[in-house]
Amino acid sequence: MERRRRSGGRRRRRPSSSRAALRRKVRELRRLVPGGEAAAGSQLILRTADYIVRLRAKVELLRALAELYSGAPAPPHARAAADEECTYGRVDP
Numbered sequence: 001m002e003r004r005r006r007s008g009g010r011r012r013r014r015p016s017s018s019r020a021a022l023r024r025k026v027r028e029l030r031r032l033v034p035g036g037e038a039a040a041g042s043q044l045i046l047r048t049a050d051y052i053v054r055l056r057a058k059v060e061l062l063r064a065l066a067e068l069y070s071g072a073p074a075p076p077h078a079r080a081a082a083d084e085e086c087t088y089g090r091v092d093p
Helices: 017-032 041-070 076-083
Strands: none
Touching: 017 041
């Protein structure tokens, strides 16, 4: 039995399970990142990186405020985690 070929001589492939998994992950990222639904693929990655940096900054701010209002310094493990900051997309003055 001879298989029919589409124009261009290529056969249609089913998406592999890794492609399907990637599509699911991208869909989830679009849902989680503000403005992700409207962003193109490459812009989605940049928006995601920017969002991570902003979230880390908010966490550091909240930790500092909690320390300020409680009067007690943050536990050592919390300070160590805050010190491990993301440098992606960061511009040094």
